[in-house]
Amino acid sequence: MTAITAAEMQKLTASFFAAPKKNFIGGKWLEAWSGKTFAVYNPADGQVIAHVADSDRADVDLAVAAARAAFDNGPWTRMTPQERSKLIWKLGDAIEAHADELALIETLDNGKPLKLARIIDAAGTAEKFRYYAGWATKLTGETIDVSMPGNWHSYTLREPVGVAGLIVPWNFPLMMAATKMAPALAAGCTVILKPAEQTPLSAIRLGEIIQEVGFPDGVVNIVTGFGETAGAAITEHPGVDKVSFTGSTDVGKIILNAARGNLKRVTLELGGKSPVIVFPDADIEKAAEGAARCIFFNTGQVCAAGSRLFAHKKVFDRVVEGMAQRAKKLKIGAGIEPDTELGPVVSQEQLDRVTGYLEAGAKAGARAITGGSRVDRPGYFVEPTILTDTTEDMSVRREEIFGPVVCAVSFDEDDLDRIAAEANNTPYGLSAYVWTRDLSTAHKMVRKIKAGFVRVNGGGLDNALPFGGYKQSGWGRENGREGVEVYTELKSVMVGL
Ligand code: NAI
Ligand code: MG
Numbered sequence: 410m411t412a413i414t415a416a417e418m419q420k421l422t423a424s425f426f427a428a429p430k431k432n433f434i435g436g437k438w439l440e441a442w443s444g445k446t447f448a449v450y451n452p453a454d455g456q457v458i459a460h461v462a463d464s465d466r467a468d469v470d471l472a473v474a475a476a477r478a479a480f481d482n483g484p485w486t487r488m489t490p491q492e493r494s495k496l497i498w499k500l501g502d503a504i505e506a507h508a509d510e511l512a513l514i515e516t517l518d519n520g521k522p523l524k525l526a527r528i529i530d531a532a533g534t535a536e537k538f539r540y541y542a543g544w545a546t547k548l549t550g551e552t553i554d555v556s557m558p559g560n561w562h563s564y565t566l567r568e569p570v571g572v573a574g575l576i577v578p579w580n581f582p583l584m585m586a587a588t589k590m591a592p593a594l595a596a597g598c599t600v601i602l603k604p605a606e607q608t609p610l611s612a613i614r615l616g617e618i619i620q621e622v623g624f625p626d627g628v629v630n631i632v633t634g635f636g637e638t639a640g641a642a643i644t645e646h647p648g649v650d651k652v653s654f655t656g657s658t659d660v661g662k663i664i665l666n667a668a669r670g671n672l673k674r675v676t677l678e679l680g681g682k683s684p685v686i687v688f689p690d691a692d693i694e695k696a697a698e699g700a701a702r703c704i705f706f707n708t709g710q711v712c713a714a715g716s717r718l719f720a721h722k723k724v725f726d727r728v729v730e731g732m733a734q735r736a737k738k739l740k741i742g743a744g745i746e747p748d749t750e751l752g753p754v755v756s757q758e759q760l761d762r763v764t765g766y767l768e769a770g771a772k773a774g775a776r777a778i779t780g781g782s783r784v785d786r787p788g789y790f791v792e793p794t795i796l797t798d799t800t801e802d803m804s805v806r807r808e809e810i811f812g813p814v815v816c817a818v819s820f821d822e823d824d825l826d827r828i829a830a831e832a833n834n835t836p837y838g839l840s841a842y843v844w845t846r847d848l849s850t851a852h853k854m855v856r857k858i859k860a861g862f863v864r865v866n867g868g869g870l871d872n873a874l875p876f877g878g879y880k881q882s883g884w885g886r887e888n889g890r891e892g893v894e895v896y897t898e899l900k901s902v903m904v905g906l
């Protein structure tokens with residue numbers, strides 16, 4: 410990507426930032442019913458960059474009514490799969506056309522390096538819509554031979570589940586919205602998106618693009634606000650048939666409770682404390698680089714971050730040294746500075762949370778090989794940190810920190826069951842990373858680890874591969890066929906001939 414000059418950047422986003430930020434409901438831009446707004450901050454300097462609608466139950470009621478109308482009577486469910494597919498694909502193309510601008514909004518709002526926002530968040534979002542555009546025409550039921558006496562024609566139908574509430578976090582604001590919205594639309598659902606209160610801006614720009622692309626009114630509704638108000642109103646609403654949530658495990662449990670009223674279908678993508686296991690036969694250079702990327706990418710604010718490193722005693726020092734070298738070289742700065750590799754964490758609250766863990770770890774006897782505190786500059790910056798001398802009872806080892814902090818632990822045995830038991834000793838089960846050149850060790854470990862995604866010798870995310878958690882890392886899967894089928898109901902049909 411060519412570097413954007415400050416002037417060009419200003420031009421790209423000037424009109425967006427100049428306009429008041431409202432909710433997108435039933436094809437119209439509406440202020441919050443209460444007239445209230447709240448401030449949005451740039452994590453790189455803590456300055457206010459926008460004010461957005463502070464929505465509550467009344468706004469969610471309007472959004473649900475719009476989504477219900479578009480689902481129950483509107484054109485969306487009557488369109489052919491091909492027509493829906495074309496619109497979703499067109500949205501992907503429109504996002505690509507606006508990728509520089511969307512990336513910049515994401516950088517200013519979330520803090521991440523602009524380069525990454527461009528190639529991962531913006532480009533990935535465009536691709537997500539195009540991937541799921543293809544699924545709109547490929548959802549099918551089956552014909553099934555039954556054993557009941559008589560002549561029967563039996564089959565299943567896959568139907569959209571209805572109105573879907575999509576509640577997303579702040580670490581990949583646009584990508585997370587797309588990960589839910591694209592399959593929901595492909596399945597024929599109508600949606601209400603609530604972005605995180607820390608990062609609502611790219612969702613608002615997405616709403617404008619959706620309008621330009623020509624989606625019928627009410628198919629996509631976007632409501633900004635806080636979790637306890639707007640978020641809770643969506644999860645409790647009797648007019649919402651499905652909730653898909655990504656965020657903390659604690660809020661995931663609150664959502665399950667809220668969804669009880671009308672037994673909403675629920676997909677949860679929650680926290681993690683994912684192990685990175687390095688065997689002595691691994692390519693240590695690559696393992697160290699991969700393990701560093703796995704915890705420092707997006708300033709550690711990744712649900713699948715590799716936050717517990719287990720390296721064999723024979724290679725532990727080399728792996729940790731390799732990671733520390735990389736950590737020390739990472740260029741820390743504001744996301745808009747062209748050579749920034751490590752941006753700030755998202756908010757003052759997150760900075761306090763991460764530094765709180767670092768202090769608790771230090772107090773309990775953990776040793777920082779590198780990093781260990783906040784960076785002394787305005788904005789919410791934390792040093793990339795590698796901790797050793799941790800024990801299983803320390804909060805830094807047990808809990809999701811969601812910052813650039815990894816606990817490095819050595820193991821001194823060859824018993825795969827015992828190694829797996831230590832890696833599995835967590836309430837979470839989102840991802841795991843294994844580094845070895847031995848095929849047998851690799852595949853045996855894959856089976857022993859309790860996690861929804863195991864990567865051996867590298868790898869990333871792919872739209873075609875299901876992603877989700879075992880244990881308290883969630884319910885259901887996103888991406889791939891599973892990621893769209895969770896927005897459908899399965900109907901069995903039996904016809905006597
Ligand atoms: P959170 O889980 O509170 O927020 C995520 C989303 O849920 C936001 O849109 C928020 O408005 C909404 N929300 C919050 N309370 C809600 C409620 N009662 N009903 C409905 N929606 C609600 O996460 P938070 O507080 O921003 O971060 C806390 C920790 O959660 C982080 O330190 C990290 O450990 C974890 N987290 C995990 C993420 C993941 O990708 N799995 C993403 C963000 C946070
Ligand atoms: Mg919260």
